[in-house]
Amino acid sequence: MENLPNEIANDIIARVGMGCCTDLFSAQLSCKYFKKIAEDDYVYHNLSMHKCPITEWEILSDHQRAFIRRCLQSNNAELIYRQGMKSCFSDVDMNWGCVLLEAAERLGYLKAKYARAIVLLISSEYEGMEVGIKLLEEMTQSRTICMQVPACRERFIEVISSIWINNRDFQLPRCCLKEVTHKKTFDLYSMDQFEVTGCYECNADIEVRKIVGYIPLH
Numbered sequence: 001m002e003n004l005p006n007e008i009a010n011d012i013i014a015r016v017g018m019g020c021c022t023d024l025f026s027a028q029l030s031c032k033y034f035k036k037i038a039e040d041d042y043v044y045h046n047l048s049m050h051k052c053p054i055t056e057w058e059i060l061s062d063h064q065r066a067f068i069r070r071c072l073q074s075n076n077a078e079l080i081y082r083q084g085m086k087s088c089f090s091d092v093d094m095n096w097g098c099v100l101l102e103a104a105e106r107l108g109y110l111k112a113k114y115a116r117a118i119v120l121l122i123s124s125e126y127e128g129m130e131v132g133i134k135l136l137e138e139m140t141q142s143r144t145i146c147m148q149v150p151a152c153r154e155r156f157i158e159v160i161s162s163i164w165i166n167n168r169d170f171q172l173p174r175c176c177l178k179e180v181t182h183k184k185t186f187d188l189y190s191m192d193q194f195e196v197t198g199c200y201e202c203n204a205d206i207e208v209r210k211i212v213g214y215i216p217l218h
């Protein structure tokens, strides 16, 4: 292993980390060479946090805090997304939460774009709702992206089910006001799909209603 060029060794370690951060820790413990290579930003940038708990029930150790800080500094999109969700729902800091979600989105993390759309749609601000509709509209432009929306929704529900929801300002929006011509029967729609109708406002109304049962609204 020590004879490998550094960039190949880095790539191998990053791929181990993409599988799961605990696999990376095992690799780091297995030899000094892995430990040194695994300190690269590229590894932290690509590290999968999937098996790491979303909420820390205990006070973090210095080592754990340093690890999270390192992932954030290395632009780990998944971790930035989690922090954005926590800011919106637990810390009641929508502005900062949306900044973080947008940062993760710019790193190509589609789940963050979906989350920002939903958060803005239920934000009870008209301008927010407009942006939320627009973001979901952008997600209808590619079939590949449409197919990823159910996974984005699933992750969103998983995260909000794991964190404290202290934000009580969320509201169920009514995006489409053409009630008569655009008759929606929400309960007929499937969680396995992203419904794309001819009306972007209707699409937003339908999508929000798939997740509202998980969020306290007024």
Ligand SMILES: [Zn+2]
Pocket (backbone or CB within 6 Å): 176, 177, 178, 182, 199, 200, 201, 202, 203
């Ligand atoms: Zn409509």
